[in-house]
Amino acid sequence: MPPAQSGPRDPAHAALVRRLRADDQDALRQLMDNYWEPLVGFAHRILSGSGDPEDTVQTAFVRLWSRRYELDEAGSLKAFLYTIVRNASLDELRKRARRDEAQKSAPPPLSPKTPYEDVQGAELNRLAAAAVARLPERRREVFQLVREEGLSYQEVARVMGLSAQTVANHMSLAMADLRTALKPYFADQPSSAGDAERAGPDREQTNG
Secondary structure, eight states: OOOOOOOSOOHHHHHHHHHHHTTOHHHHHHHHHHHHHHHHHHHHHHHTTSSOHHHHHHHHHHHHHHTGGGOOTTSOHHHHHHHHHHHHHHHHHHHHHHHHHHHHHSOOOOOOOOHHHHHHHHHHHHHHHHHHHTSOHHHHHHHIIIIITOOOHHHHHHHHTOOHHHHHHHHHHHHHHHHHHTGGGGTTSOOTHHHHHHHGGGGGGGGO
């Protein structure tokens, strides 16, 4: 997402941006007091019941705070916030559409699991979560955005400021790492060593 576009300089706005860049949380609270309700209404109109508009607006302010050092004194914080809320709301609509489509094509439910199968499934979930937590930070973030948030590689690339190919490389390495970590549960599956070896030449590309 690009920084707020430059425009006519507003002394009050410039001062607020300087306060944000100086880690002044009161400046963030001032922005929230001014724009929280209008932004919630804006998100509500886009989402139309498909998500929580307050969560979306909270995400917008978190993103603003995380990017405070990039803000332009001659830009528009209002436009910046509305852009983030719009993009986050549209992302939520796309994720909801993908979930709905997946549910339509999902196979019929299987027979109820036995208590033993429930225990095995819970243990596998625990091991998978632990394996994800052990991934390198950027690789883990890519994996979570793709698998847990439902973003496409292109969307993750925009969010993280990477190329789509770099995102694909991170995802490939993450899957290889997880297959290795969970190999004891899938002894009948081919070894992931070949996958990891094939991914090797791309490792240098994941530094972006």
